[in-house]
Amino acid sequence: MNREILLSVRNLVKEFPIHGGLLGRKIGALQAVSDVSFDIYKGETLGLVGESGCGKSTLGRCILRLLDPTSGSVKFQGQELTTLGKTELRKLRRSMQIIFQDPFASLNPRMSVEEILGEPIDIHELAPSKEARKKRIFELMDLVGLRKESISRYPHEFSGGQRQRICIARALAVEPQFIVCDEPVSALDVSIQAQILNLLQDLQKELGLTYLFIAHDLKVVEHISTRVAVMYLGKVAEIASGEELYEKPMHPYTKALLSAIPIPDPTYKKDRILLKGDVPSPLNPPSGCYFHPRCPVVQGNCSKDIPQLVAVLGAVDHAVSCHYAKEGPH
Amino acid sequence: MEKILEVKNLQTSFFTPEGEVRAVDGVSFDLYRGKTVGLVGESGCGKSVTSLSIMRLIASPPGKIVGGEILYHGKDLLKLPPPEMRKIRGNQISMIFQEPMTSLNPVFTIGNQIVEAIRLHQDLSKSASREKAIEMMKLVGIPAPDKRIDDYPHQLSGGMRQRIMIAMALSCDPEVLIADEPTTALDVTIQAQILDLLKGLQERTGLSILLITHDLGVVAEVADEVVVMYAGKVAERAPTRELFAHPMHPYTKGLLNSIPVLSHDPTGKKKKSRLEPIPGLVPNLLDLPVGCRFQERCRSVEARCKIVEPELLTAAPSHDVRCVLVGGQK
Numbered sequence: 001m002n003r004e005i006l007l008s009v010r011n012l013v014k015e016f017p018i019h020g021g022l023l024g025r026k027i028g029a030l031q032a033v034s035d036v037s038f039d040i041y042k043g044e045t046l047g048l049v050g051e052s053g054c055g056k057s058t059l060g061r062c063i064l065r066l067l068d069p070t071s072g073s074v075k076f077q078g079q080e081l082t083t084l085g086k087t088e089l090r091k092l093r094r095s096m097q098i099i100f101q102d103p104f105a106s107l108n109p110r111m112s113v114e115e116i117l118g119e120p121i122d123i124h125e126l127a128p129s130k131e132a133r134k135k136r137i138f139e140l141m142d143l144v145g146l147r148k149e150s151i152s153r154y155p156h157e158f159s160g161g162q163r164q165r166i167c168i169a170r171a172l173a174v175e176p177q178f179i180v181c182d183e184p185v186s187a188l189d190v191s192i193q194a195q196i197l198n199l200l201q202d203l204q205k206e207l208g209l210t211y212l213f214i215a216h217d218l219k220v221v222e223h224i225s226t227r228v229a230v231m232y233l234g235k236v237a238e239i240a241s242g243e244e245l246y247e248k249p250m251h252p253y254t255k256a257l258l259s260a261i262p263i264p265d266p267t268y269k270k271d272r273i274l275l276k277g278d279v280p281s282p283l284n285p286p287s288g289c290y291f292h293p294r295c296p297v298v299q300g301n302c303s304k305d306i307p308q309l310v311a312v313l314g315a316v317d318h319a320v321s322c323h324y325a326k327e328g329p330h
Numbered sequence: 331m332e333k334i335l336e337v338k339n340l341q342t343s344f345f346t347p348e349g350e351v352r353a354v355d356g357v358s359f360d361l362y363r364g365k366t367v368g369l370v371g372e373s374g375c376g377k378s379v380t381s382l383s384i385m386r387l388i389a390s391p392p393g394k395i396v397g398g399e400i401l402y403h404g405k406d407l408l409k410l411p412p413p414e415m416r417k418i419r420g421n422q423i424s425m426i427f428q429e430p431m432t433s434l435n436p437v438f439t440i441g442n443q444i445v446e447a448i449r450l451h452q453d454l455s456k457s458a459s460r461e462k463a464i465e466m467m468k469l470v471g472i473p474a475p476d477k478r479i480d481d482y483p484h485q486l487s488g489g490m491r492q493r494i495m496i497a498m499a500l501s502c503d504p505e506v507l508i509a510d511e512p513t514t515a516l517d518v519t520i521q522a523q524i525l526d527l528l529k530g531l532q533e534r535t536g537l538s539i540l541l542i543t544h545d546l547g548v549v550a551e552v553a554d555e556v557v558v559m560y561a562g563k564v565a566e567r568a569p570t571r572e573l574f575a576h577p578m579h580p581y582t583k584g585l586l587n588s589i590p591v592l593s594h595d596p597t598g599k600k601k602k603s604r605l606e607p608i609p610g611l612v613p614n615l616l617d618l619p620v621g622c623r624f625q626e627r628c629r630s631v632e633a634r635c636k637i638v639e640p641e642l643l644t645a646a647p648s649h650d651v652r653c654v655l656v657g658g659q660k
Contacts (some may be wrong), residue, residue, distance in 0.1 A: 194607030262547025
């Protein structure tokens, strides 16, 4: 298969400084994303899963430069993003957009649908006339399944699912190629969640979009993604095609995560891998492999040597970061 | 089997300037000793209001329990004077809430808060209550409880805080535990730990649990019986296995179809390339359609659905459904 790389991330690190003491000096750093590398191919959906605090949202924001990465490189269609100036960055934002988790907080309550969708069109000067602008707004509303009549309504008059549709329409207004979807369905009820997932899939097919889909719900991620990356404490633990990852997970964390998914079938009895304890604080990450204090198969050098993300022998598109990765049932 | 709690035709309304909102409109179910009833539905269906009504925690005004009975060992809780109810609440029937951060007081140590609950209901000395609190913390799996007891809530992780809530709720050996979305705010691996903990406690103590959730996966795992609510009414009610094997109400079927299936689903289900969401939105309780409440979103709606509201009738042994299309209805 001939795949074109749309976005490539190399050794990305994002540190947040910790200030303290009487003078508020920098006394330490929290590494939210530590040394992450991966590629996103054109037209695919890369799913990014992990538990809260694993750095998945920070990673998404660093890619779009909504946060400035501490070090590393992000290339979009061969263009380095981390060194771009303000004006160039703004131009590039036409190609890259984001949809946030909370459709209640990410829409300005004082703006009508027309104003919300018109803003990106105005900023990027995409409509030559008033008529063209209005036509484009109707087009966008139609695309995401909003009724024409609601053009002058305000966000509070919509339900959560409809608000998320407005957010999607806003992201699409500038005809982007790449969209970061940061937990776009987590705040929605299951029946509405399914509507939005279908919409995202339809739009991808119709407009040839590429998604980075960030979520903590493994069922949702598997459903929508071509490939899936699992993050733990700022690092990628495992990355593989969706089916491969769910059928042959190699990393003990991935296995535990998969075994924890509640299956809506009461007749099914599973062998659940219960992890000990909580995710450690990224302020004070464990030595060696970050997962070793909770790992059910921890061995000798796990607490000393940091494992690297290496390709799995004999598998296509599968890389894992574990000294003792073994295929096995989860 | 001993019937512990019997909810009969419960009706709770909120009186708003726009009119009376019947949030719970004639809900009935029974809870037996050592069993778990799962109350499922989407936001706004009245499941939390049902649980708060049982505890008599509905803020009045604007809310009011306008009808029905809640029988605890045959005694109607709705007729008890407040001091009597206070003796039962937190002692024989206790509750854990969804948000473990906001349910704990940030300015008191967790030990302080557990001890308060114990001393309110039991005739124990300060030091004996502290011993009991440490014992409860050990029971819910908190490491080094004799040290953690003097921690403040912010020093604990989300999963730990939820364990503290459970420890507090169980500190007076209640017969009934109402758990309102106890794992919704938690990560999957922590959710697995908490569900495992609740099941273990139930086996040991014969606790009866009313579990309120929107996650059908969680219900399938822990509930013995499921009550599906829609717009303030029970849509379907059946033992868990029966409900998942033969869902009858179109709403229940729709909910099940909205959940993504894993490609390597351990129960052998086929992966769906496209989800089948329930179209439309939950109706406004102030402006309900004539006839069935689900008609506007139902895929198999007929003319008669728009005339009379269907009754909750028994369609199969211990399987009740509110739909005219299911056998037994006129």
